[in-house]
Amino acid sequence: MAQKLGLARQWRWLSWTLMAIVATAALVVGSLGDSGPSTSGEQAAQLAATIRCPQCRGQSVAESNVAIAREIRADIRTRIAAGESDDEIRQVYIDRFGRSIVLTPDAGGFAGLVWIVPVVAAALAAAAIALAFQRWRGESNDIVEASDADRQLVAKLRKQQS
Amino acid sequence: MTAESTGRNWSAIVALIVGVVLALFIGLLAFSDTQRTDSINFEILGDVGPEIQGPTLDGGSYSLWDERGDWVVVNFFASWCIGCRVEHPELVEFTRRHNGDGVQLVSVMFGDTEANAAKFFNELGGEWPTLVEGTGSIAIDYGVTAVPETLLVSPSGRVVQKWVGANGVTADGLDQVITSFEQGAN
Numbered sequence: 001m002a003q004k005l006g007l008a009r010q011w012r013w014l015s016w017t018l019m020a021i022v023a024t025a026a027l028v029v030g031s032l033g034d035s036g037p038s039t040s041g042e043q044a045a046q047l048a049a050t051i052r053c054p055q056c057r058g059q060s061v062a063e064s065n066v067a068i069a070r071e072i073r074a075d076i077r078t079r080i081a082a083g084e085s086d087d088e089i090r091q092v093y094i095d096r097f098g099r100s101i102v103l104t105p106d107a108g109g110f111a112g113l114v115w116i117v118p119v120v121a122a123a124l125a126a127a128a129i130a131l132a133f134q135r136w137r138g139e140s141n142d143i144v145e146a147s148d149a150d151r152q153l154v155a156k157l158r159k160q161q162s
Numbered sequence: 163m164t165a166e167s168t169g170r171n172w173s174a175i176v177a178l179i180v181g182v183v184l185a186l187f188i189g190l191l192a193f194s195d196t197q198r199t200d201s202i203n204f205e206i207l208g209d210v211g212p213e214i215q216g217p218t219l220d221g222g223s224y225s226l227w228d229e230r231g232d233w234v235v236v237n238f239f240a241s242w243c244i245g246c247r248v249e250h251p252e253l254v255e256f257t258r259r260h261n262g263d264g265v266q267l268v269s270v271m272f273g274d275t276e277a278n279a280a281k282f283f284n285e286l287g288g289e290w291p292t293l294v295e296g297t298g299s300i301a302i303d304y305g306v307t308a309v310p311e312t313l314l315v316s317p318s319g320r321v322v323q324k325w326v327g328a329n330g331v332t333a334d335g336l337d338q339v340i341t342s343f344e345q346g347a348n
Contacts (some may be wrong), residue, residue, distance in 0.1 A: 010314040067273025068307050071298035096305040097203050113190050121183055
């Protein structure tokens with residue numbers, strides 16, 4: 001009986017390990033597998049989506065059709081064709097229009113919390129779940145298995161009743 | 163310590179963490195400037211004015227950096243812009259007052275076509291260098307967000323003043339600012 005339980009536990013561990021490997025592999029492929037935009041037009045569109053339209057409310061230059069948004073879109077295409085990187089192009093607009101021109105928050109400073117807090121919250125949640133599982137397992141381990149003497153006693157009582 | 167009281171402690175810790183995270187997010191939303199929606203941009207003030215170079219509407223060519231030593235009023239305009247039409251007679255008056263006295267005006271077309279810009283000048287008058295080709299990058303270099311926008315470039319080449327608004331600038335207003343800067347320099 002104990003051997004059977006040990007085998008079941010081993011299988012359970014194996015399935016959890018396999019699931020962890022598959023999940024990790026999926027995350028790695030998902031985050032690193034993207035080779036970026038395939039064309040300069042796609043690159044320009046992706047970059048334009050991260051630049052705020054200076055004349056609009058809550059719109060990127062990719063979405064807006066006001067004159068300055070059109071000019072910035074054309075300027076992005078020209079700069080990409082000239083071989084400038086995304087970061088270099090973003091920096092040009094930050095220099096001209098200020099930090100608020102970029103829609104993605106800063107990675108550093110107080111605004112960097114936007115990136116850090118979700119990761120910390122996810123880690124805390126995972127730790128809390130792991131702790132809860134551990135506690136439930138501890139409680140279940142407190143259940144004592146029936147011994148051969150117990151089984152004999154039960155069998156004897158059943159026999160008496162029948 | 164009983165299991166029940168341990169559980170209560172854990173609940174309190176989790177509640178505290180959630181509270182701190184929420185407070186951080188509220189603080190972030192309250193103090194972040196990423197949602198700023200004002201369209202007036204004064205980043206360029208104090209910087210050396212980027213080069214304004216290219217062919218002009220009358221077939222000539224222009225370079226701002228060749229004009230060092232003069233006050234240069236740089237006006238961004240479009241034929242479809244009402245404010246530009248309102249201020250245009252003031253710019254005509256301004257150029258009439260200044261002829262070879264070290265104060266000049268250059269216009270840069272913004273979000274428009276050369277044909278429309280030519281029609282605009284034919285209709286409203288004015289003879290000063292007006293750039294109409296590749297002007298989008300010039301507008302971006304100067305942080306222009308909407309027209310009319312007018313900037314004043316000092317004789318040393320620095321941008322010292324910027325006017326943004328539906329009613330544009332006036333000849334008197336431009337002269338007053340130039341005079342005040344000249345007096346300040348003396």
